Amino acid sequence: MNAIEVKNISKSYGRVQALSDVSFSVGKGEVFGLIGPDGAGKTSMFRILCSLLLPDAGTAAVDGYDVVKQMREVRSRVGYMPGKFSLYQDLTIEENLNFFATLFGTTVDEGYDSIKAIYSQIERFKDRKAGALSGGMKQKLALSCALVHQPSVLFLDEPTTGVDPVSRKELWEMLLLLKERGITILASTPYLDEVRCCERVAFLDQGKVRGIGTPDDILTQFASIFNPPGIEHEKDKEVKDDNVIEVEHLVKAFGDFHAVDDISFSVKRGEIFGFLGANGAGKTTAMHMLTGLNQPTSGTGRVVGFDIRTEYEQIKKHIGYMSQRFSLYEDLTVAENIRLFAGIYGMKPDEVKRKMDEVLRQLKFEDHRDDLVGSLPLGWKQKLAFSVSIFHDPGVVFLDEPTGGVDPATRRQFWELIYDAAHRGITVFVTTHYMDEAEYCDRISIMVDGKISALGTPDELKQRFHQPDMDHVFTYLARQATRSSD
Incomplete structure (x- = not known):
């Protein structure tokens, strides 16, 4: 008997057909991937299999139990990590774990052996609130919560989005240990190295299964989607001599803890500058100081000519910012969002109309204006x-993990927009956990334990550390971290 049986499942939301006649099976103890572009229907499939959503047609069974008729039995046998962290941010690590254990009618003591290998890595921080944890620690806690009742089937819906490459590797090492214990794993992921960790994958596109096979077979068959051609990078493009960002001996301390510990660097006009580091290395704290959201403990910095200590309100007017948590208003239309932000930046109505038409045409959003x-x-x-x-044509735009959870083809389109902005003279300051994107940057800095451990072009860093690609460079440096704050 298979651990998961899906037969002719369909699901629609009004006019949107999320799933259409989907069928596949997963063997007991198998690591199976459900992959596909954004909006393919993956999350709907996960929610149906976890008995959180009713299908319109078809049947599905987990461990032999029908997901509609036998919900109670299904829920007692599955662990589920949704794409957005399912933790309670204002509860501590220990309180979250106890809550999930109680939810499943068990205790942490009863399930401790099943989570020991994972939970022991964060147990010493058990009194820390989940909201104060880095992505890597949240990931380990969420996985512990999903496993505390000793499920036989584990569902992981893009569990590593927003997590650095080293923490991602650690998670998949844990998952392979779970497989050895006979746990069946169904996972979705936008990362190709994680896709290759699966034994088989189903490619879901526009609600339909386009193919099922080994990762290599599917990635080869649908290479245009999963491995689009790289962007031609102008290695010797002209970058202006004037600095848009200048930082000297910048420090941000929280009590005795130095989140940013004496960093210095500069970024030129029109440059694409990659700001990398593992979760907890200090990237976001540094970015908050540069964007005027936080003031430094010591050191100096200037952004577009303004002092980050005294002129942070001016900085906010002359920069663009896109956070890793999506920053637009979901209950407004495309056009309304553009008009709102243009108004905040003080743009005139005639200019807004002209530029809006231009942007919608560039994005091919003309038919989606409303x-x-x-x-x-x-x-x-x-x-x-x-x-x-x-x-509003800012001097610099700060992008904090802008492509997290986005499929490869869409990420490529996003970087074409970045290149276009840089060609127009806008400086791009970007953090990312995709190391193929690091290769697209003009220069890169890599933070470790609050300090900049490396700074240079991708080629310079690969040569300096004798590594074949930026993924290996990042892993080599990040594994040298010593502080345990994550």
């Missing part, structure tokens, strides 16, 4: 958010 942003696929939202962040 669509609610909440109805758009994630990749579309990200491209729109970026276009809105540079709508």
